[in-house]
Amino acid sequence: MTIPLPPSGAGTDPLLTTADDAPGVSLWRAAWRRLRRNPTAIVGAVIVAAFILVALLAPLLTPYEPGSARWSGQVTPTSVPGPSPEHLLGLDRFGSDLFTQLVYGARQSLVYGVVATAIGLTAGTALGTLAGGAASVGGRIGGWVDNAVMRLVDIMLSVPSLLLAVSIAAVLGQNPYAVMIAIGVAQVPIFARLLRGSMLSQGRSDYVLAAEALGLRKRRIVMGHVLPNSLGPTVVQATLNLAVAIIEVAALSFLGLGQPDPAVAEWGRMLVAAQDRFEAAPQLALLPGGAIAITALGFTLFGEALREALDPRSRR
Amino acid sequence: MLRFALRRLALMVPVLVGLSILLFAWVRALPGDPARALLGQRATPEGIARVNEVYGFNEPIVQQYLKYVQALLGGDFGRSIKTGQPVLDSFVEKFPGTVELGVTALLLAVVIGVPMGYYAARHQGRFLDTFIVSGSLLGVVTPVFFLAILLKLVFANWLDLLPTSLRQDPRIDATHITNFYVLDGLLTREYDAAWDALVHLVLPSVALATIPLAIIVRITRAAVAEVLNEDYVRTAESKGLAGHVVSRRHVLRNALLPVVTTIGLQAGLLLSGAVLTETVFAWNGIGKFLFEAIGQRDYPVLQGYILFIAIIYALINLVVDMAYGVIDPRVRVS
Numbered sequence: 001m002t003i004p005l006p007p008s009g010a011g012t013d014p015l016l017t018t019a020d021d022a023p024g025v026s027l028w029r030a031a032w033r034r035l036r037r038n039p040t041a042i043v044g045a046v047i048v049a050a051f052i053l054v055a056l057l058a059p060l061l062t063p064y065e066p067g068s069a070r071w072s073g074q075v076t077p078t079s080v081p082g083p084s085p086e087h088l089l090g091l092d093r094f095g096s097d098l099f100t101q102l103v104y105g106a107r108q109s110l111v112y113g114v115v116a117t118a119i120g121l122t123a124g125t126a127l128g129t130l131a132g133g134a135a136s137v138g139g140r141i142g143g144w145v146d147n148a149v150m151r152l153v154d155i156m157l158s159v160p161s162l163l164l165a166v167s168i169a170a171v172l173g174q175n176p177y178a179v180m181i182a183i184g185v186a187q188v189p190i191f192a193r194l195l196r197g198s199m200l201s202q203g204r205s206d207y208v209l210a211a212e213a214l215g216l217r218k219r220r221i222v223m224g225h226v227l228p229n230s231l232g233p234t235v236v237q238a239t240l241n242l243a244v245a246i247i248e249v250a251a252l253s254f255l256g257l258g259q260p261d262p263a264v265a266e267w268g269r270m271l272v273a274a275q276d277r278f279e280a281a282p283q284l285a286l287l288p289g290g291a292i293a294i295t296a297l298g299f300t301l302f303g304e305a306l307r308e309a310l311d312p313r314s315r316r
Numbered sequence: 317m318l319r320f321a322l323r324r325l326a327l328m329v330p331v332l333v334g335l336s337i338l339l340f341a342w343v344r345a346l347p348g349d350p351a352r353a354l355l356g357q358r359a360t361p362e363g364i365a366r367v368n369e370v371y372g373f374n375e376p377i378v379q380q381y382l383k384y385v386q387a388l389l390g391g392d393f394g395r396s397i398k399t400g401q402p403v404l405d406s407f408v409e410k411f412p413g414t415v416e417l418g419v420t421a422l423l424l425a426v427v428i429g430v431p432m433g434y435y436a437a438r439h440q441g442r443f444l445d446t447f448i449v450s451g452s453l454l455g456v457v458t459p460v461f462f463l464a465i466l467l468k469l470v471f472a473n474w475l476d477l478l479p480t481s482l483r484q485d486p487r488i489d490a491t492h493i494t495n496f497y498v499l500d501g502l503l504t505r506e507y508d509a510a511w512d513a514l515v516h517l518v519l520p521s522v523a524l525a526t527i528p529l530a531i532i533v534r535i536t537r538a539a540v541a542e543v544l545n546e547d548y549v550r551t552a553e554s555k556g557l558a559g560h561v562v563s564r565r566h567v568l569r570n571a572l573l574p575v576v577t578t579i580g581l582q583a584g585l586l587l588s589g590a591v592l593t594e595t596v597f598a599w600n601g602i603g604k605f606l607f608e609a610i611g612q613r614d615y616p617v618l619q620g621y622i623l624f625i626a627i628i629y630a631l632i633n634l635v636v637d638m639a640y641g642v643i644d645p646r647v648r649v650s
Contacts, residue, residue, distance in 0.1 A: 151330060151331070151334065152334070154331050154334075155331050155334040155335050155338065158331050158332070158335055158626040158629065158630060159335070159622055159625060159626050159629070160584035160585070160587050160588045160625065160629060161584070161588070162588035162591070163587065163588055163591070163606075163622065163625060166591070166606070166610065167342070167618060167622050170610055170613070170615075170618055171342055243457060247457075247459045250459055250461075250462075251460075251461065251592060254461050254592060254595070255591065255592070255595070255607055255610055256607075256610060256611055257610060271461065271462060271465065274465070275465060278465075278468075278469055278473055279469075279473050279474075282469055285462070285465050285466070285469065286466075289458075289459065289462035289465065289466070292459055292462065293454070293457050293458045293459065293462065294457075296457035296459075297453065297454070297457040300453065300456065300457055301453075
C-alpha cells in the first residue's frame, strides 16, 4: 500500500518563503529554519515524539504486562469490562489491560516501522546509487549496470507494494523478521528509483560542470557531490514511508501474516480480535485503529513539511 | 497510437519474464523440498511422490522452468493445492467481483474527488478548503481495513441500514451471466437482484474509495492551484473570456493531466486495498481468494495470483498512458 503524497498547494505558503535564506546558508540549515516555523511540521513532530516516547517508556506507563490475559474471567461473549480505576481503558477481548496493550503496541509499530523502512532505505539507496552513479559516469558498462538495476526495479514495481510484501511474507513464514523484511523489500524500488532520478537531474547542474572543468574525476564528482546533493528527496520519502510501513505492518497482521506470538501486543492484530466483539465493545477497534491513523498522520505531516522545507523552489 | 501501444506491450515482456523467473524461484525458496512445502502438514510419502511426479520436481531446474513457462503460455497458472481447481478458472470466476468493487470505488473517488479538489483550489485558505485538505489528509492515513470495520459498525450494527457481507443476498435466486452482479440483474431484468447487489456494493466501495479519493483531491487541488498561477490563465481572463470558458478550456484541461496519471496509479492501491476490503466484507473477489490462499499456504494460488495481478496492473498502466496521449497532444508528438 504505497501512498504517494503529492505536495498540497503549489508551494505558495508565504510562511515558507521569507527572507531568512541569506546567501551562504546551507540547504539543510535553511530547511531546518523553515521547518521550525512551520506549524504543520511542529504538529507532526509532536505526534512523532509522543509516539516514540510512549514506545520507549511503555514499562513505566503501565503496571501490567502485555498479553497477560490475567482477567480473562471477566470477559464474556456479550460484554467486555470498560474503564475502571484499575484499568484505565478497560480490558481487551482476551482479558488483558487495554491501555497496556495499546502502549506496548506502539513499541511494536515503532520497531517494525523503523526496521522495515531502514531495510528499504539502505537497499534502495544502494541500488539507486549504483544505477544513478553508473548512469552518470556513463560509458558502456555504466549504461549496462544502470539498465540491469532499473529492470530489476521495474520487476519489483510490477506488483503493487502491499501485495509484494504479502508474497514475500508468505514465503518467509510467520516470524517477526518476515514482516520487517517483507515490508522493507517492498519499499526498495521506490527509494532506488527516486534516488536515481534525483542523481540524474543533479548531474546536469552547473556545479557538476564546474567540477568537471576543474578536472575532477567523474567517480569523485558523483560520489562526493552529486550523491549528497541528491539525498534530500530520499530522506523525505523515508519519513513518509514510515507512515506507510506502520499501516502495512497492521495490514499484514490483519491478513494473518504478522507477528505470530499472541503475548506480543500489536495494533493490527488487536483490530482483528476486536471484530467479533464489535457491538459489545467498539473501543476495542476504535482505539488501536485510531492509534495507527494518528501515528501515520504524524509521520506524514512531518514528512510533507520536510519536503516543503527542502524544496529549493520555496527558497527565494 | 497503435505503435505506441505495441511498443509498450513489448516492454512488458522482459518485466513479465523476470517476474516469472522470480515467482518460479519463489516456490523453490520455500523451506524443505518443494513437494513437502506444497503439501504442508498433509505430506505423506505417497503424496510427495505424486506431487513430484505431477509438478516434475525431479527434472533439471532449467527444464522445470521452461515447462512452467510453457504451461503459463497455455493459460495454465497451476492448480490449487486445496481444491485442485485450476487457478486461472478461479480468477475468471472471481475477478468480476473485484472489478465491480474497484470500478465503483474509483468512480466514487473521481466523481467526488475532482470537484472537491477543484473547489478547494479555487477557494484557497477559506474554511471549506481547510476542511477539505484536512479531511483528505485523514483519508490518506486511515488504514482501509480500519475504515471498513468502522463503516460496518456504524451502518450495519448500529443503524442497521446496509448489508455488510457478500455480494448479494443468497436468498435471491439471481441468474448470473457475466458475474458482474449489478449488470447481470439489469441484463436479465431481475431488477430486485440488481438493486440488492447495488446495496451490497455501498459499504465496501466507500471503504475502498477513501484513499484514492483523498489522493485525487490533493492532486487536483495542487494541479489546479498551479495552473491558476499560469500566465495563459491570466491572459484568458484579461481578454474577457467568460469564467466558465476559462475554467473548462484552460484550467481544467491542463490541470487534469496530472490527475489522470494519478487515477492510473490508483489501480495498484485498489488491487491492494481490495484484498483488505473484500476480507472485511466477505466479498467474493480475488482479494478474498488471496486471503484464503494465504491462510492455507496455498502457494500455487499465491504464485498465480501475483503474476495475474502483475499482468492486469501493467495493462491498466498501458491504458492510462494511452489516455494521457489522448488528453495531452504533446505526448503524441514526442
